[in-house]
Amino acid sequence: MTRSLKSVLVALLLGLTMLAPATASADDRVVVRTNVGALTGAEQAEKYDVVVERDVPITMRDGRVLRADIHRPATKGTTERAQGTFPVILVQTPYGKGVGNSGLGAMNPYLVKRGYIGVIVDVAGTGGSEGQSMLFGRSEALDGAELVRWSAALEGSNGKVGLLGGSYLGIDQVFTAAAVGKNSPLKAIFPIATASDPYRDLFVAGGLVNMTSSLGLIAGYFGLRTLTPFAERASDPLDALRLSLQHGLAGIPFELTTGLNALLENGRVYDGPYWQERAPQNVLDKVVANGVPAYVVGGQYDVFQRGEPLLYSGLQNAWAGRSVHAPMNRTQPVTSRYQLLTGPWDHGNQGSTVDLDAIELAWFDHWLKGVDNGITDTKTPFHVQEPDGASYSVARYPSEAATYERLHLQGSKSLGTAAPTASTGSDRMLYKPVSLACQRAIVQWTAGLARDLYAQCSKVKELTAPQPGDLSYDTAPLTRDTRLAGPVGLTLRVRANRPQTMFVVTLQDVAPDGSVTDLSAGALLGSARAITQGRSWASRGGSYALPYHPHTEAAEQPVPVGRVTRYDIEIRPVFSTLPAGHRLRLLVQSGDTPHLLTSPGRLLSALGGVYDVQRNAVAASYVDLPIASGALPTGR
Incomplete structure (x- = not known):
């Protein structure tokens, strides 16, 4: 199977599992300047081409082998690695690391062309990686922390790492940031379309099971995990078959159990330890304690519409020494280390009416390269774009203006x-x-x-x-x-x-x-x-x-x-x-x-x-x- 055919297959599957965003044309976008500052043409200009190392094995602490694609800056007009050291942007995906160059689950070439090494890894039990998929379980967070350290030590890395990605990948960012400990190489995260509480944001609404977003996703997730090994390990068909069978059998404790519980009205149809372990809001205090800044992007029509503002209030509260579950009060201090941008977007077109690439670049340039570009020069870090295009910013959630x-x-x-x-x-x-x-x-x-x-x-x-x-x-x-x-x-x-x-x-x-x-x-x-x-x-x-x-x-x-x-x-x-x-x-x-x-x-x-x-x-x-x-x- 050719790589282009593989990309089409994976992109189709990705769309069926609700993670293939539509993008607006450049003419339809507006740049949110309230928090990006005055980005110069030089800062935004492409400086490099991209060269990719495919299916790089990473041996983990317990012997499991995860696999990564490494996207490196290349000298313009060549396939030769560019000289110098660069920060690393790490993406952890369950949807196949070779999906392509667009979407919530892919590596963004915009950043690589502006001086970043991109590492995209199939999380355990998915794609070309061994192990058991845990759907944000504790072992996945520990994997994330280990992958941060591995990325920081890569040849050509300057030792600083940022995390990027949306949906599942955004949730993994939060758990990784909570697991890295203090003074780690992880310097910033950029979670897009991310839940604070997957049980309430995705699985149920007021106790009613959401069959479309939860059981539909479960079925699609199972299908992807069994099919993507053939795309990711096309060079070794026997290994692809081994991984497909391994990933499929692993679906019994998660996909099958959750589906049966929903139908039989027991087990995971209720909130409990299983879901609480998988709620990012419960580890936000650790993210703050580890000193990891976060820029959250969410949509007012997103499946995680409820949770994205709660990530913001939780992070701000943790920074102020308050409960991550409480509403912000009208007098507490806020920090520009934790920001949110919400707009009229659903899960598949996040940031389509803004220049999200420029915001990502500014965030990572500031925290990973030390560029003073104005991204943190704000006292109102909660940014809103309304459906009619009007934009404003406030400091707190709930808004101090309301x-x-x-x-x-x-x-x-x-x-x-x-x-x-x-x-x-x-x-x-x-x-x-x-x-x-x-x-x-x-x-x-x-x-x-x-x-x-x-x-x-x-x-x-x-x-x-x-x-x-x-x-x-x-x-x-x-x-x-x-x-x-x-x-x-x-x-x-x-x-x-x-x-x-x-x-x-x-x-x-x-x-x-x-x-x-x-x-x-x-x-x-x-x-x-x-x-x-x-x-x-x-x-x-x-x-x-x-x-x-x-x-x-x-x-x-x-x-x-x-x-x-x-x-x-x-x-x-x-x-x-x-x-x-x-x-x-x-x-x-x-x-x-x-x-x-x-x-x-x-x-x-x-x-x-x-x-x-x-x-x-x-x-x-x-x-x-x-x-x-x-x-x-x-x-x-």
Whole structure:
């Protein structure tokens, strides 16, 4: 098989597992200058060509052999290594190191051509590497620390190492940075599209298993691990077959177990030691203690939309000596060593509207080459690009510029700031396990693969309108442009006739012509409604901007039939400005096919459900919104 054919095969597989980003043309991009400083033409100019050493063996501490491709600067117009020493950019991938030159899982030639050695390694149990894949397990972190030391000692290395990559590769960066210890060769990381808590960011939403993003990824991950050895070890077909069989058998303890647990409603369907070991947020204090700076990039429509800002707040809190799980307070100091850039991107087009290459170069030039380029000259390291292109920066998350304001569910299916005064009042919705509306979820949970489909179906009003049995509540037209900036908390009080309930809620922007744009969404399984107070972020009046549900088997409790029950639902963070004249809509549904599904047992407990959503003075329902500017209407 030729290398070009192999690259096509791996790129196709990579796309199926949601990690092949689309890139915007140079004309479509804008450079985020707020934190990059004034990069000079000389700093951005290509200085070298690239020469690659393929399938280099690395013998690890226990005898396993991992394999790497080494991308070196070459003298322009030749294939001869350039003279001198260079910092190393290390990429750890489970998707095949020979995938090509683009994407979250590849080596970026832009950096190599500007004076970096690029090392891309197949992590253990994937591609051409031996061993057991651990999906971010402890041994993988130890491998990362060992690979950092190996990279620093490479011929031609100046002894300084940075980490790069997105999704799985970004998560591995965080764990590696936590495992290297102090005074290591690792000087900076650049995690893109990275989870803080894979269980809550990817596997479940409010206790509902996300079949598309989790089980779909598991199936694709298994397929890749069994097929990529033939691409990575094409020079030795027998070794490729050996590795393929080894990787396939290793799928039993992870892919098969996790899939069966989800279907049978046990084991890893709940949060516990397995998932806690794999949550980057739990090691952020070690990253800071080891002195490793981090520039996080995330998307407002990414599968890890929830987690990326939490990485920022966790790192800043660790630096300030506070809990990594707490919201930042309005007076704590911040550092430019930890920054975040979030924009209107899904998992497959991260950074497509900015010059992400220039930002990566500036970050690594500063920390690995000592270049004073302005990348750290900021007191507001949380950078936002909104869907309309507007950009701004703040210091904290939740934003110090935002205050929480409450919109109540009111009569006539309206939303307004005025609290209900009547002692009765409710709206009825029906449980429907199937929902086929056109919503941004089809883009978010397929990591951008359905981007074009959503662009087309979202233009059809019949496909974006509420369906029979759903509820929707609209504000009056906004009188001023209104900016939302942060996590959104929804409190519903509902009387149900079944011991299980399900809620899928979407916050939407409705234009004067009736067109609908999904801003963000959230979900909650009724039996998973328990709250962990110490981990939940407050909004106002005893409610939550970010409710934290323990999602343990012990915390599960049936819904009391016929009694009004409170549900606190996390809506993932919103960074968007609604223009004057637009309306804000809260859509309440009970299904999100094929993304959020439940097990057969839970389904049987929910079938036939009738929900009376309360909106009265005795049992109010409301949404708490982070308003950075503008005003909300009193009613409709």
